[in-house]
Amino acid sequence: MKNKLFWQRAGAVLFALVLWQFAAMALGQQLLLVTPVKVAGRLAELVRESAFWQTVGFSFWRIVAGFLLALIAGAVLGALSARVHAIEVLLWPFIVAVKSVPVASFIILSLIWLQASSLSVFISFLMVFPVVYFNTLQGMQATDRQLVEMAHLFKVPWRRRLLYIYLPQLQPFLLSACSVALGMSWKAGIAAEVIGIPSGSIGEQLYEAKVYLSTADLLSWTVVIVLVSVLFEKLFITLLKRAFAGLERL
Amino acid sequence: MSDIVLRGITKRFGDKVVLEDLNARFLKGQTSCIMGPSGCGKTTLLQLLMGFLTPDEGTITGVPKKKSAVFQEDRLCEPFTAVSNIKMVLGRTADTGRIRDHLRQLGLEEAALDKPVRDFSGGMKRRVSIARAVLFGGEVLFLDEPFKGLDAATREQAMDYVKRHTKGSTVLLITHDQQEARKMGGQLLAMAQRGEP
Numbered sequence: 098m099k100n101k102l103f104w105q106r107a108g109a110v111l112f113a114l115v116l117w118q119f120a121a122m123a124l125g126q127q128l129l130l131v132t133p134v135k136v137a138g139r140l141a142e143l144v145r146e147s148a149f150w151q152t153v154g155f156s157f158w159r160i161v162a163g164f165l166l167a168l169i170a171g172a173v174l175g176a177l178s179a180r181v182h183a184i185e186v187l188l189w190p191f192i193v194a195v196k197s198v199p200v201a202s203f204i205i206l207s208l209i210w211l212q213a214s215s216l217s218v219f220i221s222f223l224m225v226f227p228v229v230y231f232n233t234l235q236g237m238q239a240t241d242r243q244l245v246e247m248a249h250l251f252k253v254p255w256r257r258r259l260l261y262i263y264l265p266q267l268q269p270f271l272l273s274a275c276s277v278a279l280g281m282s283w284k285a286g287i288a289a290e291v292i293g294i295p296s297g298s299i300g301e302q303l304y305e306a307k308v309y310l311s312t313a314d315l316l317s318w319t320v321v322i323v324l325v326s327v328l329f330e331k332l333f334i335t336l337l338k339r340a341f342a343g344l345e346r347l
Numbered sequence: 348m349s350d351i352v353l354r355g356i357t358k359r360f361g362d363k364v365v366l367e368d369l370n371a372r373f374l375k376g377q378t379s380c381i382m383g384p385s386g387c388g389k390t391t392l393l394q395l396l397m398g399f400l401t402p403d404e405g406t407i408t409g410v411p412k413k414k415s416a417v418f419q420e421d422r423l424c425e426p427f428t429a430v431s432n433i434k435m436v437l438g439r440t441a442d443t444g445r446i447r448d449h450l451r452q453l454g455l456e457e458a459a460l461d462k463p464v465r466d467f468s469g470g471m472k473r474r475v476s477i478a479r480a481v482l483f484g485g486e487v488l489f490l491d492e493p494f495k496g497l498d499a500a501t502r503e504q505a506m507d508y509v510k511r512h513t514k515g516s517t518v519l520l521i522t523h524d525q526q527e528a529r530k531m532g533g534q535l536l537a538m539a540q541r542g543e544p
């Protein structure tokens with residue numbers, strides 16, 4: 098069944114590529130739309146350059162750092178908020194502000210506060226934090242009260258409560274939060290780089306592609322962003338699922 | 348440790364009075380069976396003794412600090428094995444061999460012990476929660492209909508197991524079954540619905 102779905106999706110991607118190829122050929126304007134063959138060719142040139150990998154590494158580590166920091170902060174504060182109502186109330190205006198203020202406003206503000214090179218860390222953090230926070234809070238609030246009572250009666254220490262009661266309960270909430278937030282962190286992180294133009298970033302490459310009207314470069318880097326973000330999401334979710342499975346074998 | 352004494356206990360939920368002016372003494376180191384019709388407040392009484400509820404009036408004294416219980420529900424951590432569920436309350440360094448031995452005494456097969464309890468039948472889960480309560484070794488053991496859902500043979504086995512391992516402990520058993528109460532022995536507290544004699 099899973100195999101069938103894979104081939105169905107592969108067929109859909111192939112169909113989209115063929116459609117793109119014909120659309121670009123019919124338009125005949127490389128400036129407006131280059132063919133996927135040309136993009137693949139440009140991509141093949143790029144990956145042979147060492148600067149390409151440095152650029153990918155620059156953006157990758159910063160966006161992932163922002164994501165991981167937000168994951169830790171969101172999970173810890175979400176758990177604390179579920180236990181202490183005052184913390185939930187105190188954090189509420191900050192979380193709502195982060196959720197509702199447009200990301201462009203934060204990027205421009207951050208440019209005043211921070212160096213351009215740290216921008217994607219901060220913006221990625223800001224996008225991921227509320228998602229993880231709310232999911233953790235929801236997961237903790239949905240914890241089976243009877244299990245908590247049982248642990249209380251048997252005087253189970255907090256570390257064991259975390260392992261046996263809270264983490265299994267949080268599993269679907271954290272997996273869903275990470276799945277949503279990973280995509281967001283890449284989109285927002287790269288947007289921040291395009292505005293802040295830190296030297297040596299993917300965002301700078303996209304900006305230059307715009308300045309020099311190089312559609313092939315723009316689409317090649319876009320493909321790189323999609324590939325890296327999807328691969329990292331798959332890897333991270335797999336590792337997280339394995340960690341939870343390992344927990345159940347305790 | 349002394350007797351558990353309840354004096355003038357009243358418990359209300361909103362307008363509903365569940366327990367009214369209840370007085371009782373549960374003897375230290377003995378088994379006490381609490382019987383009564385559904386809704387007469389047996390579980391509420393146990394919840395008060397376990398400290399999950401506080402009485403609106405009256406006092407409870409003599410409840411030891413180290414308490415153990417088989418709840419009306421199994422209250423097990425479903426993704427974990429039977430052994431892990433017991434280690435959760437005993438600690439990671441608890442003797443695995445002893446835990447397995449207790450579970451086998453309750454009729455659980457060796458092959459089942461390493462499976463997640465979510466795959467267990469209701470009766471198997473019940474026996475894991477009985478073993479957990481007994482192995483924890485509280486100074487007082489609260490049993491809220493612990494043998495419910497077990498077939499006749501397994502119930503006998505489980506009752507023998509509890510009796511064997513709780514000698515000298517204070518045991519408070521809630522049951523609907525007179526035979527069960529007779530078998531477990533000790534004093535009997537018969538509770539009536541409010542307004543009934």
